[in-house]
Amino acid sequence: xxxxxxxxxxxxxxxxxxxxxxxxxxxxxxxxxxxxxxxxxxxxxxxxxxxxxxxxxxxxxxxxxxxxxxxxxxxxxxxxxxxxxxxxxxxxxxxxxxxxxxxxxxxxxxxxxxxxxxxxxxxxxxxxxxxxxxxxxxxxxxxxxxxxxxxxxxxxxxxxxxxxxxxxxxxxxxxxxxxxxxxxxxxxxxxxxxxxxxxxxxxxxxxxxxxxxxxxxxxxxxxxxxxxxxxxxxxxxxxxxxxxxxxxxxxxxxxxxxx
Numbered sequence: 584x585x586x587x588x589x590x591x592x593x594x595x596x597x598x599x600x601x602x603x604x605x606x607x608x609x610x611x612x613x614x615x616x617x618x619x620x621x622x623x624x625x626x627x628x629x630x631x632x633x634x635x636x637x638x639x640x641x642x643x644x645x646x647x648x649x650x651x652x653x654x655x656x657x658x659x660x661x662x663x664x665x666x667x668x669x670x671x672x673x674x675x676x677x678x679x680x681x682x683x684x685x686x687x688x689x690x691x692x693x694x695x696x697x698x699x700x701x702x703x704x705x706x707x708x709x710x711x712x713x714x715x716x717x718x719x720x721x722x723x724x725x726x727x728x729x730x731x732x733x734x735x736x737x738x739x740x741x742x743x744x745x746x747x748x749x750x751x752x753x754x755x756x757x758x759x760x761x762x763x764x765x766x767x768x769x770x771x772x773x774x775x776x777x778x779x780x781x782x783x784x785x786x787x788x789x790x791x792x793x794x795x796x797x798x799x800x801x802x803x804x805x806x807x808x809x810x811x812x813x814x815x816x817x818x819x820x821x822x823x824x825x826x827x828x829x830x831x832x833x834x835x836x837x838x839x840x841x842x
């Protein structure tokens with residue numbers, strides 16, 4: 584029997600920035616969106632109010648907490664219906680340069696970063712794919728899709744935040760492992776790796792003492808825009824061919840080119 588219900592997407596870290604842009608573009612394509620946030624309920628509801636269409640909802644949860652992550656996924660499924668698209672976008676970054684960070688803060692940075700940026704997405708992915716596998720495929724779309732928002736830092740390194748670079752490299756490896764495991768089940772997994780993006784946090788750095796060196800990295804003469812990164816994620820979530828599963832798409836304005 585053909586499944587004609589609307590597609591449902593869970594977008595983590597959707598209360599601002601890239602996640603908010605992804606939620607907005609998915610809603611414009613007729614997808615029902617679960618707008619996830621960690622702490623800022625008000626910002627998430629502001630994103631919700633701006634989404635086109637209907638049937639969207641806001642959900643809070645700490646992805647660094649395994650029980651809270653499972654509860655988040657169950658609440659989305661109970662409220663909106665089965666999750667067809669999982670966008671693992673939420674992430675944290677802490678400065679912890681190795682020669683200027685004491686042991687206690689080093690431990691905390693690694694633990695929180697990996698729990699949020701890698702373990703949380705891994706837990707959500709497991710819950711999602713086990714549910715997706717039980718459904719009928721929808722032609723080109725398959726049984727479900729996961730898009731992981733990585734970073735150019737997974738390839739070029741993050742000297743001020745090595746845990747961040749490691750977490751995003753791990754996210755890429757997880758994406759490729761899942762893509763190989765799930766392709767026979769018609770569940771497709773993609774990664775999108777942005778560079779600097781015009782978010783509030785990035786603009787703060789751009790206006791600081793390192794702003795000139797950051798801008799010099801970008802041949803476009805500007806940072807990448809939120810809508811550009813969101814467009815790549817939405818393409819993977821809805822339009823990318825199954826043969827692209829396991830692929831990593833760079834969206835960094837040629838600021839870092841890998842072979």
